[in-house]
Amino acid sequence: MNRIFSASSRLMRRLVFGGGRRQFSSSSPSYDTVAFLGLGNMGLPMAVNLATKSDYTVVAFDVSTDALNSAEKAGIRVAPSLEGIMDNPQTPPSMVITMLPSDAAVDSVMSILSSNAPPNTSFIDCSTVSPTTSRQWHDALAEKGCLFVDAPVSGGVKGAKDATLTFMVGSDSAKLAENWMIHCVLSYMGSRIIPCGGPGSGAAVKLCNNLALAAQMAGICEAMNLGEALGVDPNILSEVMNTSTAKSWSCEVNNPHPTVAAATKSPASKDYQGGFSTKLMLKDLQLAVGAGRNNQVALPIGCAISELYNMADLRGLGDKDFGVLLQFLRGK
Amino acid sequence: MNRIFSASSRLMRRLVFGGGRRQFSSSSPSYDTVAFLGLGNMGLPMAVNLATKSDYTVVAFDVSTDALNSAEKAGIRVAPSLEGIMDNPQTPPSMVITMLPSDAAVDSVMSILSSNAPPNTSFIDCSTVSPTTSRQWHDALAEKGCLFVDAPVSGGVKGAKDATLTFMVGSDSAKLAENWMIHCVLSYMGSRIIPCGGPGSGAAVKLCNNLALAAQMAGICEAMNLGEALGVDPNILSEVMNTSTAKSWSCEVNNPHPTVAAATKSPASKDYQGGFSTKLMLKDLQLAVGAGRNNQVALPIGCAISELYNMADLRGLGDKDFGVLLQFLRGK
Amino acid sequence: MNRIFSASSRLMRRLVFGGGRRQFSSSSPSYDTVAFLGLGNMGLPMAVNLATKSDYTVVAFDVSTDALNSAEKAGIRVAPSLEGIMDNPQTPPSMVITMLPSDAAVDSVMSILSSNAPPNTSFIDCSTVSPTTSRQWHDALAEKGCLFVDAPVSGGVKGAKDATLTFMVGSDSAKLAENWMIHCVLSYMGSRIIPCGGPGSGAAVKLCNNLALAAQMAGICEAMNLGEALGVDPNILSEVMNTSTAKSWSCEVNNPHPTVAAATKSPASKDYQGGFSTKLMLKDLQLAVGAGRNNQVALPIGCAISELYNMADLRGLGDKDFGVLLQFLRGK
Amino acid sequence: MNRIFSASSRLMRRLVFGGGRRQFSSSSPSYDTVAFLGLGNMGLPMAVNLATKSDYTVVAFDVSTDALNSAEKAGIRVAPSLEGIMDNPQTPPSMVITMLPSDAAVDSVMSILSSNAPPNTSFIDCSTVSPTTSRQWHDALAEKGCLFVDAPVSGGVKGAKDATLTFMVGSDSAKLAENWMIHCVLSYMGSRIIPCGGPGSGAAVKLCNNLALAAQMAGICEAMNLGEALGVDPNILSEVMNTSTAKSWSCEVNNPHPTVAAATKSPASKDYQGGFSTKLMLKDLQLAVGAGRNNQVALPIGCAISELYNMADLRGLGDKDFGVLLQFLRGK
Missing domain, CATH: 1.10.1040.10 (N-(1-d-carboxylethyl)-l-norvaline Dehydrogenase; domain 2)
Known part of the structure; x- marks a missing residue:
């Protein structure tokens, strides 16, 4: 079962990634900003876990004003608009996490974000969508030098709150392997990260x-x-x-x-x-x-x-x- | 899981039942004869296990001459006819085990056997049949002072050969509990005996x-x-x-x-x-x-x-x- | 569509069968008694049509006292018991019509009736049952020199009341062809009689x-x-x-x-x-x-x-x- | 059944539309050009019927070279490219008929054609597609002053060859009613034109x-x-x-x-x-x-x-x- 990484130890993460991250944090602040889009029953507690337990700067957005208010109450910084997320001149996010209710929502949000995403931005889609949708966005973003990862979850609302979600992860395996930030970020929200193969395989x-x-x-x-x-x-x-x-x-x-x-x-x-x-x-x-x-x-x-x-x-x-x-x- | 008896130890069986059985064996030989009807892929190895590993006298029958020949080759005594099984004046079986392919076969065999079964005969039907069929025979035999037990198996041909079958047993619970010979006989053919409740519950x-x-x-x-x-x-x-x-x-x-x-x-x-x-x-x-x-x-x-x-x-x-x-x- | 006989004309029936029947009626009264078993939503109006429109003597029975009362109110003679129908020394019915709710009911009623049915009695089963049930009774009654016909209907309660039912008829074709009384009797209750082939084909x-x-x-x-x-x-x-x-x-x-x-x-x-x-x-x-x-x-x-x-x-x-x-x- | 127009009489069409069309034909040749896209088993015979029996100028296209060759052999003028159809300065088609294998094909062809379609062009989509697809194109083209009609057919290849197809037509009813050319064109390819209601209702x-x-x-x-x-x-x-x-x-x-x-x-x-x-x-x-x-x-x-x-x-x-x-x- 060696393909299943268990993020059991926060200490271990600190040892492996933590120092590095904090150093990056000061010298290259762009590594520290994570955009989180979709603050529903699942997305909000995930965003809260990431924002409160890690050192990343989390900027969140949702089309629902209620969801934005809840996020602010929970201490999460919210963006003024979806379009504004990539335009932020100070802290363009190095990673975008999406947790959205449908293929159409993912298509719509990704269309806006991908249009002006700088190279090397990572997109982690935790929504449950069609593998075709995942593969299409993977290919479209690869052309822009970005990595798209499908990472749907199991574990439900309780898992989201307790940070015990399982992530089923599909993407370009080589790129995924070298992008430790993805493992790091996911491990603040879940307890298992399971590589499933190429783009769309997590969704599949x-x-x-x-x-x-x-x-x-x-x-x-x-x-x-x-x-x-x-x-x-x-x-x-x-x-x-x-x-x-x-x-x-x-x-x-x-x-x-x-x-x-x-x-x-x-x-x-x-x-x-x-x-x-x-x-x-x-x-x-x-x-x-x-x-x-x-x-x-x-x-x-x-x-x-x-x-x-x-x-x-x-x-x-x-x-x-x-x-x-x-x-x-x-x-x- | 205390309702699941594991027949793990032959020694234990010998200690608990064996002596008694052997004594019964001499004084009341009727306890020792078990009729086994249905010598197909499952029935034959079950009958062989019972005949070769226990002290019971096994008398078998099948409508197929080939099956009878195979049984004889395996050292099992075969009856000349279905009707003859109950008529044997010396050793009327105290127990009849059936392993038949269909409800119709069970109905047909049981009609013949039940017509002249002496009181206290036990019928163990290991066939997979409708719970209704099981219940009907249970009721019909209860009127004659006999016990009918539905005891279908899982484990397949391998389990039958290795005597590792699971029996799902349904019958009158009180009568089943006091009839230790049933547990004893089944334990020569399987490794688990699971009481499931009243008549027909094993089938169900x-x-x-x-x-x-x-x-x-x-x-x-x-x-x-x-x-x-x-x-x-x-x-x-x-x-x-x-x-x-x-x-x-x-x-x-x-x-x-x-x-x-x-x-x-x-x-x-x-x-x-x-x-x-x-x-x-x-x-x-x-x-x-x-x-x-x-x-x-x-x-x-x-x-x-x-x-x-x-x-x-x-x-x-x-x-x-x-x-x-x-x-x-x-x-x- | 020549296999479909349309019983459109009462006059025609009178011309073809009527005189004959009436003559038979005096000389051999046994031709005139029809037993009708099963007086539910369908059976009762069918029996009423037959009893009131034809010259046959209809004797009816049902296990429900309410149904028997309704039949008597409608002017139909009822039998004291199912067993009594065949035992009537004066008018053993030459034909028995059954309209029963299930295979089990047909089996139960036919078991009683067939045990003492005189040869040449015709049994017309209008119940909707399994073709197997129909075939079994056809064969059992053929051994007693009787004809069993499966004749389930379509047309519903309205068709039963209006005598516009369709009968789908299966039986021994040769015997069916020479038994005109069957066509005659059915035509008092329906408007179409469709021969479907051998025994059980009507049910099928x-x-x-x-x-x-x-x-x-x-x-x-x-x-x-x-x-x-x-x-x-x-x-x-x-x-x-x-x-x-x-x-x-x-x-x-x-x-x-x-x-x-x-x-x-x-x-x-x-x-x-x-x-x-x-x-x-x-x-x-x-x-x-x-x-x-x-x-x-x-x-x-x-x-x-x-x-x-x-x-x-x-x-x-x-x-x-x-x-x-x-x-x-x-x-x- | 007055909502079902039967195109039974060619003579009638000549009387009602024919003269007008021929006059338009000389004075405003643009009315006479119909583009036909999709020359498969169904499309080719439909296009042939329209081209050979009517006075319209038919310009056809298909992505398959074989299909184009077959069309040319059948005497149909073919366009050099899909893009070229609307660009033709002399005879921009007043009507475009599509007969395509899938929603994706319709989306793809309509995207190209709609981008430079002049106002008042009529689009008749005979493909079998999702009602949603039909409605979307109806709405998109309405914004450009064009009419989109969903008109899937029944009747198969034989109906296409014999010009006896049935068209199930959905569109803006008022606009459809005043656009006689649609009825006229369809009647060269089929024998029944059935209005089904608003946009997408033909497809539905x-x-x-x-x-x-x-x-x-x-x-x-x-x-x-x-x-x-x-x-x-x-x-x-x-x-x-x-x-x-x-x-x-x-x-x-x-x-x-x-x-x-x-x-x-x-x-x-x-x-x-x-x-x-x-x-x-x-x-x-x-x-x-x-x-x-x-x-x-x-x-x-x-x-x-x-x-x-x-x-x-x-x-x-x-x-x-x-x-x-x-x-x-x-x-x-």
């Missing part, structure tokens, strides 16, 4: 994992429903499955059955509050299905689950943990 | 586990196919998923991608030879879907996967490991 | 038609939903489809969109009251899917629609016209 | 119709397969369905069963040669599913069928009539 791995996860959860939901209808105690059923081939995160950690979830206090025990929302799973499945379509990959089960989540969302379950599929299948 | 748990397993496998197949089409290295993809929420037996132990499977020499590395066959998974899914229908449980994903396996089977892939779904989805 | 054709119908309706529902979301006027959309390849009964006669249905006053215009219920379509789809499973036929779309109707039923939409799928898909 | 109606058609065909394929497995004569089954609620184009005109198709010599009788290809149906379904996703419309059945066609295409059946689904489901 995230979609693939969540596609498999959705199928896993759907299977557990159907099994729990069937078992209960057949008179099997839900706790026994989940316990047996967890010692057998059906063992999985959706059965063991995030079991969608309220009775089983009571023991772990996972979302199903709290009317599916918290957790990974149906809406976000639907978004990821639609990205996966779209990627399948564009690449002639048949995804009949991914498609079928995507439509179930679509129907669950239309029925008002979009904000609940994606384990709520169990209830949706029961007609709730 | 097996179907639920395999339903969840099929969904999990389908998700991994689609994720591996999508990942490869998007340019991700299959080994990296599986490795990342195994550190994340998609971690599962189908990803880690039985990965359906030939490249990934090469490391573990699992079926996908050998053109899907060995493993759990598409045909058997299809059978289990159809039983699960049938149980869903009879109990008003919606199983849209189970149904969809069942049809995919149906199509794969129609295309001649029935004997390959169920991970061959990956190839089926690629149009192979 | 009914399931196939409804399988295709369900897919057609699902397609129209999705198309109407998509069209409206894209801003197309529902009336224009249905009108164009009705001049194009999507033209179908589900688009033209029973359009599931309330706005379109307003013009024809079809069920969707009345909150899906009346019409062919979701529950019955679900039953037919499950029979079709079961038949597919037993015959190694892949029915991925039939399965998927079956599960959608299952979910719609679980959500309380079972009694509404099956066009309510449009609303179910909208999250209603 | 085409997708909705084909979505419903795919479900219809899938239902007929599954019904024919099930019926045959149950021993029903395919001709009887299709005949009965055609007198019942399953009656449809896919059952009656384009039945996917070879035996049934023999009577009508439709594609299934010729190994699925000719007809509407699996690849094109897949494309339309993917557009429909994409439109569903962008508009929060659940299309579970459309999705499922789309994936079946995807798998059929991956298995090399892409060029066969979409009725080949019957064979795909059989494992062929």
Whole structure:
């Protein structure tokens, strides 16, 4: 598992990078500014972690005034406008982090930023988007001498707040390897940085994992429903499955059955509050299905689950943990 | 996990049951005869284990003359006919084990045997059948003072040969608890005996586990196919998923991608030879879907996967490991 | 279309069969008694039509006392018990018509009746059941010198009341051809009698038609939903489809969109009251899917629609016209 | 059906438009030039019909040199480049017809053409594309004083050659009504022009119709397969369905069963040669599913069928009539 770097030790980072950074900080202040765009449920706590725990100067922006106010309250410096970020004559950011809700938002923000980005700027996109979008921006920025990295995350809002996110990272491997600042910056916001391969591979791995996860959860939901209808105690059923081939995160950690979830206090025990929302799973499945379509990959089960989540969302379950599929299948 | 008895120690069994059994053996020889019906890929090695490793007298039968010949070659005593098993005046079996291919076969064999079974005979059905079938025979035999136990297995042909099967056991719990011979007999053929609850619950748990397993496998197949089409290295993809929420037996132990499977020499590395066959998974899914229908449980994903396996089977892939779904989805 | 006999003229029937029947009536009264079993929403009006419009003596039975009371109020003679029907020494029925809700009910009733049915009794099963069930009873009764005919209907409660049902008839063709009483009796209850082939073919054709119908309706529902979301006027959309390849009964006669249905006053215009219920379509789809499973036929779309109707039923939409799928898909 | 204009009479067109056009022809030749872009299987015969039967000057272009050569052989004047079409100082086209394979191709061609299109140019896009694409170009061109019309067709290559296509037309209704040249030009290539509503509604109606058609065909394929497995004569089954609620184009005109198709010599009788290809149906379904996703419309059945066609295409059946689904489901 040597490809998985664990950012377990802040001390280690200080030893390896810290001094250097601080020296750079005085002599070449441009290394110290990081722009952070997108201050939603995920972006804001990530930006706060980076701003408060590191020595980087963080300049943030969001189209929502509310988000900007929240950021200022949290002590983060905000930019007057998106366009202004690159134009700042004193501290043009050496790195731009984006955490945006859609491919369209990434396209729109990157179009503006890339138009006047100085060479050697690094762009780290933590949004969950199509691998095609990631690759296109990687190629476009490479022409300008910039590096674009797709680095979508897992770990949810809790991971964002606790700085325990996992980053699935795709980019030009050689350039990524020599750009230590990227590892350094990400390690202030997460605990695992997983190189997945070339440009777009981070985005691809995230979609693939969540596609498999959705199928896993759907299977557990159907099994729990069937078992209960057949008179099997839900706790026994989940316990047996967890010692057998059906063992999985959706059965063991995030079991969608309220009775089983009571023991772990996972979302199903709290009317599916918290957790990974149906809406976000639907978004990821639609990205996966779209990627399948564009690449002639048949995804009949991914498609079928995507439509179930679509129907669950239309029925008002979009904000609940994606384990709520169990209830949706029961007609709730 | 105290409900899961591990039959790890033969010595322990000897200490606990062995003496008793041998004494019974001389004074009440009826305790010693076990009829074993169904000598297919699974049944034969199970019967061989029981006959050669225990002190029980095993009398076997199968409708196939070839199977009977194989059994005799393996040193197992065979009965002249199904009807003759209960009529034996000297050694009416105190226990009957069935390992049959379908609900219809179980119904047919049990109809004959139950008609003249003496009270206190135990019936252990290791076949994978509908929970309804199990419950019906449990009730019918209870009226005759007999105990019927549904005890389907997991572990495959290898587990049958190595006596490492897992038995998922459903029956009248009180009667099961006091009938130590059942535990004893099963422990000669498997390494785990899992009580799942009342009559039919063993059958139900097996179907639920395999339903969840099929969904999990389908998700991994689609994720591996999508990942490869998007340019991700299959080994990296599986490795990342195994550190994340998609971690599962189908990803880690039985990965359906030939490249990934090469490391573990699992079926996908050998053109899907060995493993759990598409045909058997299809059978289990159809039983699960049938149980869903009879109990008003919606199983849209189970149904969809069942049809995919149906199509794969129609295309001649029935004997390959169920991970061959990956190839089926690629149009192979 | 010469295989489709239209029972358009009562006069013609009188000319061809009527005199003969009346003569038989006096000399051999046994020709005149028809037993009718199953007096539900469909069976009762069918029995009433036969009893009041023909010269046959109709003796009816149902397990529900309410149904028997309704039948008596409608002037139909009821039998004291199911067993009593064949035992009547004076008028053993020469024909038995069954209109029952399930395969299990048909099996149960036929087991009783077939045990003491005199040779030459005709059994006409109008229930919608599995073709396998029909074939089994055909074969069992042929051994007793009786004819079993599967004759499921289309046309619904309205067709039953108006005697405009369509009968899809399967049986031994030669015997069916020479048994004019069957055609005669059916023509009092319906307006079309369609020979479909050998035993079970009537049941099979009914399931196939409804399988295709369900897919057609699902397609129209999705198309109407998509069209409206894209801003197309529902009336224009249905009108164009009705001049194009999507033209179908589900688009033209029973359009599931309330706005379109307003013009024809079809069920969707009345909150899906009346019409062919979701529950019955679900039953037919499950029979079709079961038949597919037993015959190694892949029915991925039939399965998927079956599960959608299952979910719609679980959500309380079972009694509404099956066009309510449009609303179910909208999250209603 | 007064919204459906039938272009049945060439004489009528001459009387209504012809003189006027010829007069315009001499005095203002610019009215007479129509650019035709996209000379594939559909585009070439459409362009030939327009060029040879009308008095318009047709100037054609395609990126394929082969297509250009074929066009020249057919007597059509070809432009030296796409860019050159609008730059022609003598005869800037008053109308541009596009018949292109994808949204991307339409975007690319329209980007070039729209950049220097003079006001009042009409753009008729006969490609099958997303309604969103159509609406975007409508709005973009309206700003330049031009009219964009989405006018996808049905009728296939045969309809294109015979000038019997159906055009489903969406645009600004008022402007469309006053622009008689559009009706005139289309009537040289088709026999039906169906106004579907505002911009994008032609594209939307085409997708909705084909979505419903795919479900219809899938239902007929599954019904024919099930019926045959149950021993029903395919001709009887299709005949009965055609007198019942399953009656449809896919059952009656384009039945996917070879035996049934023999009577009508439709594609299934010729190994699925000719007809509407699996690849094109897949494309339309993917557009429909994409439109569903962008508009929060659940299309579970459309999705499922789309994936079946995807798998059929991956298995090399892409060029066969979409009725080949019957064979795909059989494992062929």
